[in-house]
Amino acid sequence: MNFAEHTAQNGVVYLTAPTIARRHAFTTRIGGVSTGDQAGLNLSVNKDPVFAHVAENYRRLGEATGIDTGHMARTKQVHGAVVRTVTGADAHVLGTPVPYEADGLVTNEPGLALICYTADCVPVLLCDDRSGVIAAVHCGWRSSVADILGVALDAMCALGALPATTAAAIGPAISRCCFEVGGEVVEAVDAYLGGDSAGLYAPAEGREGKYFLDLKAANARRLTQLGVPADAIAVSDDCTFCLPDKYWSHRYTHGRRGNQGALISL
Ligand SMILES: [Zn+2]
Numbered sequence: 001m002n003f004a005e006h007t008a009q010n011g012v013v014y015l016t017a018p019t020i021a022r023r024h025a026f027t028t029r030i031g032g033v034s035t036g037d038q039a040g041l042n043l044s045v046n047k048d049p050v051f052a053h054v055a056e057n058y059r060r061l062g063e064a065t066g067i068d069t070g071h072m073a074r075t076k077q078v079h080g081a082v083v084r085t086v087t088g089a090d091a092h093v094l095g096t097p098v099p100y101e102a103d104g105l106v107t108n109e110p111g112l113a114l115i116c117y118t119a120d121c122v123p124v125l126l127c128d129d130r131s132g133v134i135a136a137v138h139c140g141w142r143s144s145v146a147d148i149l150g151v152a153l154d155a156m157c158a159l160g161a162l163p164a165t166t167a168a169a170i171g172p173a174i175s176r177c178c179f180e181v182g183g184e185v186v187e188a189v190d191a192y193l194g195g196d197s198a199g200l201y202a203p204a205e206g207r208e209g210k211y212f213l214d215l216k217a218a219n220a221r222r223l224t225q226l227g228v229p230a231d232a233i234a235v236s237d238d239c240t241f242c243l244p245d246k247y248w249s250h251r252y253t254h255g256r257r258g259n260q261g262a263l264i265s266l
Helices: 051-065 141-145 148-158 183-192 215-225
Strands: 004-007 013-016 023-027 083-085 104-107 113-118 122-128 133-139 166-170 180-182 201-203 210-213 233-235 260-265
Touching: 013 051, 023 051, 023 122, 083 148, 104 113, 104 148, 113 122, 113 133, 122 148, 122 215, 122 260, 133 141, 133 148, 133 260, 141 148, 141 183, 141 215, 148 215, 166 215, 180 183, 183 210, 183 215, 215 233
Parallel strands: 083 104, 166 233
Antiparallel strands: 004 013, 013 023, 023 260, 104 133, 113 260, 122 133, 122 166, 180 210, 201 210
16 A cells, blocks of 8 residues: 655645544655755754754644644654653643653544654554544664554553554655664564564675664564554555655764654544
8 A cells, every 4th residue: 555645835745644544644854944964844853953944844744734733742762662642731842852751652632743753763653543542653673672563552452442443554764675784683573573574584695694674564564463454554665765855864864864753643
């Protein structure tokens, strides 16, 4: 299932997934006002020397997508497996310190937007349309193998969601073509999938001990293990490393970059 790409009247380019019934967006670099290494639609205040540029990027993003980017929960991402269930009391004012660390957010509150930031890591949006419960999850390899998707689904189920009626969108991220990892990473992926890792990685030719890993597909496989129907999981083909004009890639830029975001709201 292919993602749809939208170009808003104000120039903001974003993607949506066919599986997610509620308002959502995976952003690109295109359509923002930031400059320098953050040129484009950078959504991270702490990566941008000009706060006003980021504020304007959020305004444009809200205008383009209809998501209320002024009423949003954010978190300080730390590559762990903590998922926080949030309400309107957690709505974060852009430019103020984020009061907690987590790599996933869950809510059932209409109008409160959730966001996770990425620049190679895998962004995953989850949505149980039936019960009205959503999640935004930052799935780098460390969070993935710590089973953050299992933690997020548990948090969603505590609000009345069911895996069988949950849909998922796995967004643009560094893909198998470019995601070279060491043996300890593929071992951790194999362990977290209970050994069901066939086809997810292959040795990097001529580079002993290195592998190319499909972390998007690993996360999709974990979701099916958790009970999310395979036909309710959409996976973006876009590789952040292969498309440096469209997305930020931490590896491609050697860390001199902004952040794109994955957003969802009820
Ligand atoms: Zn690539």
